[in-house]
Amino acid sequence: MVKRVDVQNLMVTGGCGFIGSNFIRYLMERADFTGRIVNVDKLTYAGNPDNLKGIEDDYPDRYLFERADICDFECMEEIFSRHGIDAVCHFAAESHVDRSIKDPGSFIYTNIVGTFNLLEAARAHCESFVLFHHISTDEVYGSLGAEGLFTETTPYRPNSPYSAAKASSDHLVRAYGATYGLPITVSNCSNNYGPYQFPEKLIPLIILNAKEREKLPVYGDGRNVRDWLYVKDHCAAIWTIMKSGRRGETYNIGGNMEMENITIVEMICDTLDARKGLETGTPRRELITFVKDRPGHDRRYAIDFTKLQTELGWTPGESFESGIRKTISWYLENSEWVRRVRNNEYRSWISEQYGE
Ligand code: NAD
Ligand code: TYD
Numbered sequence: 227m228v229k230r231v232d233v234q235n236l237m238v239t240g241g242c243g244f245i246g247s248n249f250i251r252y253l254m255e256r257a258d259f260t261g262r263i264v265n266v267d268k269l270t271y272a273g274n275p276d277n278l279k280g281i282e283d284d285y286p287d288r289y290l291f292e293r294a295d296i297c298d299f300e301c302m303e304e305i306f307s308r309h310g311i312d313a314v315c316h317f318a319a320e321s322h323v324d325r326s327i328k329d330p331g332s333f334i335y336t337n338i339v340g341t342f343n344l345l346e347a348a349r350a351h352c353e354s355f356v357l358f359h360h361i362s363t364d365e366v367y368g369s370l371g372a373e374g375l376f377t378e379t380t381p382y383r384p385n386s387p388y389s390a391a392k393a394s395s396d397h398l399v400r401a402y403g404a405t406y407g408l409p410i411t412v413s414n415c416s417n418n419y420g421p422y423q424f425p426e427k428l429i430p431l432i433i434l435n436a437k438e439r440e441k442l443p444v445y446g447d448g449r450n451v452r453d454w455l456y457v458k459d460h461c462a463a464i465w466t467i468m469k470s471g472r473r474g475e476t477y478n479i480g481g482n483m484e485m486e487n488i489t490i491v492e493m494i495c496d497t498l499d500a501r502k503g504l505e506t507g508t509p510r511r512e513l514i515t516f517v518k519d520r521p522g523h524d525r526r527y528a529i530d531f532t533k534l535q536t537e538l539g540w541t542p543g544e545s546f547e548s549g550i551r552k553t554i555s556w557y558l559e560n561s562e563w564v565r566r567v568r569n570n571e572y573r574s575w576i577s578e579q580y581g582e
Pocket of ligand 1 (some may be wrong): 240245246266267294296322336392417419
């Protein structure tokens with residue numbers, strides 16, 4: 227087992243998104259990472275420079291940003307060479323299932339072709355290359371019935387264009403390990419929640435709509451089950467795998483926290499109703515609106531992370547109760563971030579910076 231990764235120049239793709247930005251913040255504060263991070267992000271609608279506010283100033287010698295599209299192979303090659311990239315932690319993806327249903331094309335390019343380009347760039351630098359860690363999702367396994375858990379050997383059965391594209395990228399990464407001996411690890415994680423999540427996903431959307439007393443859309447009967455993990459626990463799991471995971475292996479990451487969507491929505495309503503300053507008016511549960519179900523909506527996800535727990539000693543640290551309280555507080559306390567995201571204000575900053 228490799229006990230530490232001696233990484234000098236780590237490329238983090240998608241570092242301005244939800245999990246990527248949390249991961250960069252997490253890693254920069256760790257004593258066991260002394261290398262440099264090169265954050266490669268295209269800044270799509272989901273990539274927000276505000277998510278990493280202060281990082282460049284706090285770590286001028288150890289953090290730098292490259293605005294680039296992972297679908298552009300020459301550009302990836304050039305960034306690998308210029309920065310001497312010796313490891314990749316690959317988050318960049320189109321990540322929202324509903325968008326993948328309406329417009330699957332960008333999911334195919336970014337999630338599949340983009341991953342292929344990064345693998346090819348890493349292969350070209352194989353001699354000095356330490357690790358390609360690929361971030362993936364439990365959604366590749368498809369949907370569970372009332373019983374059972376996804377393990378690392380559950381057959382892939384993706385049901386949405388998003389999960390199908392992620393599944394394809396997982397296969398490519400594994401194949402580069404097997405065929406070219408590229409040092410790879412893959413992690414398949416359950417649903418994350420926490421600070422900096424774009425408010426199109428269930429939890430931030432419901433928090434912000436409930437705060438503003440807007441409708442709370444719940445798909446179908448609201449009884450679909452997801453296994454929730456606080457984002458910082460995901461970051462810790464990723465770093466554990468990067469440091470000590472066996473090369474060529476896949477690790478499932480989960481929160482041991484299965485919840486029906488309706489339960490989460492009700493919990494958020496009740497927490498806001500009880501909060502000082504937000505308590506007046508009718509109960510927020512009255513805002514819940516059952517809407518048309520998502521096509522191909524997976525019924526239940528649940529993760530068995532025994533392998534990660536027994537081999538590498540990782541377990542989630544945050545309970546759902548404490549994690550959701552922290553998350554709600556974060557969205558209430560960061561109204562400037564919320565305002566800018568909701569009004570798309572950082573787009574004008576991007577236009578100014580990059581002349582678009
Ligand atoms: P996100 O949508 O918040 O962020 C994605 C980031 O990738 C953005 O910063 C975006 O600008 C960037 N990006 C998109 N296309 C790009 C391209 N072509 N080139 C360069 N950058 C590009 O996503 P997230 O929720 O942070 O998810 C990150 C990764 O984790 C994804 O691979 C996703 O599949 C996986 N994952 C997410 C969850 C979850 O609950 N959010 C759970 C398990 C796995
Ligand atoms: P989401 O946050 O989009 O994550 P994923 O689809 O990757 O699991 O959705 C989580 C669950 O919440 C999923 O079962 C769909 C449901 N959902 C709603 O009921 N209403 C909404 O407005 C959204 C965005 C999701």
